[in-house]
Amino acid sequence: MPAFPDGEPAPETGELPAASSDGAAARPFAVYVHVPFCRVRCGYCDFNTYTASELGPGADRQDFAATLGREIALAQRVLAGFPARPLDTVFFGGGTPTLLPARDLAGMLATLRDAFGLASGAEITTEANPDTLTPAYAQALAAACFTRVSIGMQSADPHVLAILDRTHNPDNVASAVAAAKSAGLACSLDLIYGTPGESDESWRHSLETAIGHEPDHISAYALGIEEGTKLGAQVRRGLIDDVDPDVQADRYEIADAVLAAAGYDWYEVSNWARPGKECRHNVHYWKNSDWWGFGPGAHSHIGGTRFWNVKHPRAYAERLIRGVSPAHAREVLSPEAREEERIMLGIRLREGLSIPPTGKDAIPTLIADGLIDGAAAIKGRVVLTLRGRLLADRVTYALLGVR
Known part of the structure; x- marks a missing residue:
């Protein structure tokens, strides 16, 4: 498959090629917000995340909402010549967005709404750790116009969670789902399959436990062992087995059968939902709609131009404080x-x-x-x-x- 180039330097103004606005009125507009903070870094994760102790003033959690506001203002200037398009979906991911106070998520969403507007029936999602989604937090999200949460369950098997370095209490998944539902929020659960040490029985148990919580949507992803992660180092040293593609294929088939029997239809290779409860934000990615990714390391796609921000939160904040775009590089697609x-x-x-x-x-x-x-x-x-x-x-x- 043809490899994409490394990209060319992005202009400090954030300016996009004039052709990026061609046909924009017919394309939905979405936003992704990358919140890079985690309580601990999971052994399998190679996402752009940082624990609180790694970052100092200007790049820490307390300053994040204000820093992000600077990038929103820049995006508003860059897109001033585009047709007005209210946001169809907004997705807060990470990291663990719910490590921030609910008022910070609400404030960032309000800033986005003031800059671009929200479409009628807009889908507004945040990822959440089961230990951080309390009834009060869920109610605050609903009051701020969030419509759904995606909860990182990953597995119902304590042994699998330990291998993945997931520190949440499995019992809190039920309370997090209940908190979301009581606030009127739609709920999705994320699962991972194919972890070394997982059995067919434990995977079925995870699926059946997830279904028992009666979420609207379930995502299931094959575990990948990535270079630079703790899990990758353990595999390299022979401390645990590598993933087995054949086993993962078997687990996928189990997932599809169990989820289909429970009324969840696949709509994208890794995602199943009850009818009408598909994640619209996911679909925007797969249909290559326009989206702006805010936050350190976030990627964007606007009218055939891809661009991506500097990864480290400090470098991201410093560029915005200087009044320049945090975009590191871009690629104009032929x-x-x-x-x-x-x-x-x-x-x-x-x-x-x-x-x-x-x-x-x-x-x-x-x-x-x-x-x-x-x-x-x-x-x-x-x-x-x-x-x-x-x-x-x-x-x-x-x-x-x-x-």
């Missing part, structure tokens, strides 16, 4: 690259995508191999089968004409 991304991202959705010209010759083989739905292909669309979801990269290569 029409060919945009088509490649349409294929790579769109294939993950249940609705699939129209058959691309580069992939027409591969369709008969993909059908014969049981990777795509033959009836959908007759109608001109590529829709993954269950086997195809497990081998989505193979389908993508074929559709791109890569041998």
Whole structure:
């Protein structure tokens, strides 16, 4: 698959190419807010996160909301020439956004609303650690116009949680879900499968426990062992086994069967939801809509231009204090690259995508191999089968004409 370039320097003004606004009125506009703080760093995580003790004044939790406000003001200036587009979705991720006081999340959302407006029925989500989502916190989120929370359950097996370095109390998942529901918030649970030491039985138990909480939405992700993580070092030293792709494929099939039987439909390779409860923000990513990523290390995509912020919170804050964009680099996608991304991202959705010209010759083989739905292909669309979801990269290569 063609590799994307490292990017070119981003202008300090944050200015985007004039063509970025072409057709913008027809594209939804979303926002991601990266909150980089965690109580501890989990052994498997390679996200851009920091514990409180690592950061000093100007980059710590107390200053974060004010610093983010500076980037929102910059984005408002950069997008002044675009058609007015109220935000369709806002997603606070991390890190652990709920380590911040609820008033800080509310304040950042209010600043975004003042800058861009919120669409009618806007979806506003925050990720949450089960130990931090109390009834009072959930009520404060609801009062600030948040509509849903995504709770990091990961597993119901204490042994698996220990391997992942997850420190939350598993019993608090139930209380966090109850707090969200009592506040009128929709609820999603995040799970991880394929952890060394996990069994089919423990994975089924995690799924059934999650379903028992009756969330609206469940995400399930295969564990990846990443370089530079504690878990990666343990695998390298032989202290724990590496992940087994065949075992992870088995666990995915278990997840799909158990979730489907409980009324959760897959709508994206790693996401299942009750009808009408899909995460719209997720879908914006897979459809390559416009979104601005705020916060250290956050990535954005506006009208075919991708750009990404400096990673460290101190460098991020210092640039904004100087009045310059925190963007480190950017990439202006060619029409060919945009088509490649349409294929790579769109294939993950249940609705699939129209058959691309580069992939027409591969369709008969993909059908014969049981990777795509033959009836959908007759109608001109590529829709993954269950086997195809497990081998989505193979389908993508074929559709791109890569041998």
